[in-house]
Each structure stands twice: as structure tokens, then as C-alpha cells.
Amino acid sequence: MEKIDLRLLKTRAEKEIEKSRSLKELDGIFKKYLGKKGEITQLFKSLKKLPEEKRAKIGREVNELKNFLKIRFDQKVEEIKEKIKRETEEKEWIDITLPGKKPVLGHLHPLTLVKRKIEEIFQVMGFKIVEGPEIETEWYNFDALNIPKEHPARDFWDTLYLKNSKLLLRTHTSPVQIRFMEKNQPPLRIIVPGRVFRHEATDASHEINFYQLEGLMVGKDISAANFRAIIEEFFKRFFQKNIKIRLRPSYFPFTEPSFEVDISCLVCQGKGCPACAHSGWVEMMGAGMVHPNVFKNSGLNPKFWQGFAFGLGLDRLVMMKYKISDIRLFYSGDLRFLNQF
Numbered sequence: 001m002e003k004i005d006l007r008l009l010k011t012r013a014e015k016e017i018e019k020s021r022s023l024k025e026l027d028g029i030f031k032k033y034l035g036k037k038g039e040i041t042q043l044f045k046s047l048k049k050l051p052e053e054k055r056a057k058i059g060r061e062v063n064e065l066k067n068f069l070k071i072r073f074d075q076k077v078e079e080i081k082e083k084i085k086r087e088t089e090e091k092e093w094i095d096i097t098l099p100g101k102k103p104v105l106g107h108l109h110p111l112t113l114v115k116r117k118i119e120e121i122f123q124v125m126g127f128k129i130v131e132g133p134e135i136e137t138e139w140y141n142f143d144a145l146n147i148p149k150e151h152p153a154r155d156f157w158d159t160l161y162l163k164n165s166k167l168l169l170r171t172h173t174s175p176v177q178i179r180f181m182e183k184n185q186p187p188l189r190i191i192v193p194g195r196v197f198r199h200e201a202t203d204a205s206h207e208i209n210f211y212q213l214e215g216l217m218v219g220k221d222i223s224a225a226n227f228r229a230i231i232e233e234f235f236k237r238f239f240q241k242n243i244k245i246r247l248r249p250s251y252f253p254f255t256e257p258s259f260e261v262d263i264s265c266l267v268c269q270g271k272g273c274p275a276c277a278h279s280g281w282v283e284m285m286g287a288g289m290v291h292p293n294v295f296k297n298s299g300l301n302p303k304f305w306q307g308f309a310f311g312l313g314l315d316r317l318v319m320m321k322y323k324i325s326d327i328r329l330f331y332s333g334d335l336r337f338l339n340q341f
């Protein structure tokens with residue numbers, strides 16, 4: 001084995017390493033020289049055949065060559081990796097000056113918008129917002145409100161009862177009157193917004209579930225005149241104009257006397273349309289002076305206290321405000337409808 005061979009081998013290997021363009025190619029070159037059957041590995045094996053004096057010297061030289069090439073390989077690997085990185089970075093370059101994609105923002109449901117507006121108006125008038133459970137007992141939904149079990153008045157509320165239990169889905173927000181007065185002494189002013197349920201056939205103005213807003217004001221001398229003043233003021237602030245109101249005598253077991261409050265239909269200006277069942281008037285709320293039995297059932301003495309209560313249909317109010325002719329649109333989830341708000 002001649003010295004010249006090693007020098008030639010070195011230049012040849014160096015050149016090949018230098019020229020290689022990919023890690024795969026480089027790996028091939030590595031195997032060719034330093035792999036199991038590589039040229040340099042073979043050299044090491046052939047050392048054995050050399051005479052003693054030459055073996056040590058040439059052995060050292062081959063070893064140096066091996067180490068040298070290893071370093072060159074490592075350097076080249078780094079170089080290629082660096083190049084790949086640069087190229088992908090160039091490919092993945094992002095133009096941050098381009099306008100972004102706008103995220104689709106949701107918004108409040110018209111029922112929620114109106115609920116908040118009503119709450120605001122009543123809060124300004126000194127009413128407190130209270131809530132109650134949607135699943136009720138017969139006691140709070142009926143008995144405590146002066147509607148005993150076999151009384152025909154129960155038929156006013158087509159009720160959804162829960163299977164195998166005495167519980168039901170509340171048919172109105174009135175149970176919260178009792179719940180609140182049990183725990184709070186008058187004078188008091190509350191409103192109770194909430195979801196209620198009826199076992200009813202649906203049409204343009206009826207749904208199986210809808211929203212009500214209960215009102216209750218109790219004191220030493222709260223009268224029906226106070227009711228009328230407050231409710232007129234409410235409608236005025238809500239619609240931001242004077243609204244025609246009509247009070248009709250009515251019947252509710254938990255108020256005495258009772259009345260129905262209508263406003264002239266704002267969808268058709270009183271001419272008659274599906275939203276007002278072609279009558280020109282829309283029933284907005286039931287109301288009346290709190291029945292003595294309701295006070296008794298809440299633990300209050302009807303000799304000391306009197307007041308009014310009302311139950312407002314939230315859906316109907318929203319329909320009037322935005323001139324919507326079908327209540328079912330609120331619960332349809334139809335974005336063509338909802339996106340208009």
C-alpha cells in the first residue's frame with residue numbers, strides 16, 4: 001500500500017462530499033468510504049497483511065484520514081440541513097400585509113335583546129330582577145296561587161307533567177310570586193323574566209314554550225291606578241311613543257279583580273293581521289290585584305298588604321317591536337331570520 005494512494009483517496013472523497021446535494025446522496029458517499037464495506041474500512045482490514053514496521057505508521061495515517069473525512073461529512077450534513085431549512089422558510093413565507101379572514105361573530109337573540117331592554121326600564125323604576133325554577137311543584141304552580149286541584153281554572157293552563165312525579169314544567173312565571181314573598185317582607189317590587197311551557201297546538205301566535213315576564217308590586221296602599229300608570233309608562237319607554245292600551249275585565253284565580261291588557265297591534269296598525277288574529281288588538285298581559293289567598297299562602301297577612309301582579313308575554317312584545325308575524329320563527333334557528341337583528 002502506497003502513501004500516494006491515501007492522498008488520492010482523500011482528494012477524491014473530499015470532492016465527492018463537496019459535490020453532494022442531498023442527505024441521501026451524502027449517505028451513499030459515506031457508505032462508500034466509511035461503511036462496513038467502505039474503502040477506508042477495507043484499508044484497515046488490509047493493514048494486518050503489512051509488515052510490522054509499516055503497519056503502525058500507515059495505520060496512523062489511515063486513522064487520520066478517517067477522522068478527517070468524518071468531520072467533513074458532519075460539516076456537509078449541517079450545510080445541507082441549513083439549506084433545506086432556508087428553502088422551506090422561503091416557501092412558507094407569509095404576507096402579513098394581506099387582510100385577515102373575519103371571524104363570524106354571533107349576536108344576541110331578539111328575545112334576549114328585548115328581555116334586557118325591559119329589565120332596564122323596570123330597574124329604573126325600582127324593580128328588582130328575580131328568577132325561579134322552570135320545573136315546578138303543583139303547589140307553587142297551582143295550589144298556592146289559589147287554583148285547587150279539581151278547580152276548572154286549571155284548564156286555563158295545558159300543563160306538561162313530568163312522568164311518575166308530582167313535578168311539572170311551569171306554565172307561567174307566577175309561582176315566583178309565592179317563592180319571593182315567602183322569603184321577603186313587603187314593600188317589594190320585582191320582575192321575573194323566564195321560560196314557561198304549555199301543552200298546546202302551535203300556530204302563528206302560540207308556542208309550546210315561550211317567555212314571560214312577571215311583575216309584582218306590594219305595599220301598604222298599592223292600587224290598580226298605580227298599575228295602570230306603571231304599565232303605561234313602561235310601554236311608552238319600550239316603544240318610545242305613546243301606545244294605545246285597553247284594560248278588559250278578566251279572571252285569574254290569583255288576582256281579584258283581574259284584567260287583561262291589550263295594546264293596538266303594531267304589525268298592522270290595528271287593521272288586522274295574523275299576529276293579532278285579525279282583531280287589531282294584541283293581548284300583552286294578564287294582571288290584577290293580588291288575591292288575599294296568595295298573600296296567605298306566602299305567609300303574609302292580607303289585612304296589611306295589597307298590590308298588583310302582571311304576567312307579560314315576552315314573545316308577543318318582541319313580535320310587536322320588530323313586526324314579526326309568526327312566533328315560531330324565534331325557535332326555528334333559521335339564520336335568515338336571526339341575522340336580521
Ligand code: PHE
Nearest residue numbers: 172174252286287309310311
Ligand atoms: N300567570 C298568568 C298567565 O300566565 C298571567 C298573570 C300574571 C295574570 C299575574 C295575573 C297576574 O296567564
